[in-house]
Amino acid sequence: MNRLSTAVLLLAVFIPALFFAPAVLWALLIALVAGAAAFEWARISAFPLFLPLMYAIGMGVLAVIIYLMPQQAGAMLVLYAMAAVFWGLVAPLWLAGRWHGTGFFVRALVGTLVILPAWAAIVALREHSPLLLLGVMALVWIADSAAYFAGRRFGRHKLAPGISPGKSWEGVAGAALALALYASAISAAIHGLRVPGALLLAAALLYFSILGDLFESWMKRVAGVKDSGTLLPGHGGVLDRIDALCAALPIAAGILYFAHWI
Template sequence: MTPLTRRVLTAMLLLAVFVPAVLWAPAWLWAILMAGVIGMAAFEWARLSHFPLQSARIYAVLLALGALVLSNGLAADWPIFQTGLILLGITFWLFVAPLWLLGHWHAAQPFVRAAVGVVVLVPTWAALLYLHARGPGVLLGVLAIVWIADTAAYFAGRQFGRHKLAPAISPGKTWEGVAGAFVALALYAGALSLLAGMPLLPLFLVIAGLLYLSVLGDLFESWIKRVSGMKDSGDVLPGHGGVLDRIDALTSTLPIATGMLMWLERSV
């Protein structure tokens, strides 16, 4: 079986499980499922940070359970705390992550890595809960931006890739891949505009901004892997690597997409 075949089959299996969960899982089950995903990603983050195996397990369990306890224990105060988590994620991705990549920071100290893992993963979980509560169409519409960009970049990069995007961070990524993602998302924006009656220019600008964030999240995880001396964050997903490899772009796009939706809802 070729690597591409494994990649496609794994993606199809993931979609076969994930899409029904989006459509039919009640809020409590969705929260548990997504906490499980974030817990697996947290374990991989800890291993990338060279935590001992037992410490990585404890970190992952504490992060996943802590997220669930917060959403249930805070009760009526959860929406306020959820907004705070989204703002934390927005701040990190708009200001800290670009500086991190530009400065080629290592930040190898265990406490720093543990804290950054929380900032990267917990706001993503909060965003998944918020978007799911707004309906399957909203969540899938946002997720599709990252999925389309990732797929188009992969095939465009394989076919046409010549010019490296950030060779010091991720030698495999190319400007041609980004261009392919941009074209695919422009078509997606046009389709959304026609089908949903949304104004094309604002929609296109939002999607273009989320493409930038998608690339940023991908590059950020690539840099962490490069510093750690690891090719993939894990091996649980054949053809894709680890869970963190699959959600890296979501960690940067979902909090900001959620923040924009929150702003729109409160502006109406």
């Protein structure tokens, strides 16, 4: 199966589920994706023996427990806050080389902070509106595509050559321009969100999506692998497809909630 066939198959499952699946089924489906991502995280983190499978199962079970909690909304807000601390403080220090957690428990905790808040954001945003979730995810996808094409055409100045040599500042500029146009166009679709607010939201999500992408690239470079897995032919693993989303979605959900835009 080639890259295009995999993408078509994923969309054929994702779009109907996004708009028509019952809330419980959607949460379970995303928990399965979280489990698959957790398995890949454990593998590239060199968890020994059977621990990658146990970690994956534990991630899925933890997601289900949170979903069934009477205080589900509060638990999800806590996850957003934890993600904000991790992506806003820990991940930049990690990438700057000022702190690297190499122990099993540190890697297990970091993997949980990367994956579980993203699961919560996908469930919560979809519960508010499938179109809202799709719009936020599209923002990340547009940024990624624009950065790729702008970087290939104009890329001269490397963004992080020691982590991901293919990324450039020109790619970032292309992504910023594309997101400015996209955010301005969709601002009217979110209650209370005006163009300046939409541009600030887009800028924040661009920053965190790049951070998520670089963080997973760093993990793979340390592990000596090109892809996080082989589950998606032509695309690599689950983490390869959701690395930017893992950072951007919890931040988006938190901002939209606390700004009373949802």
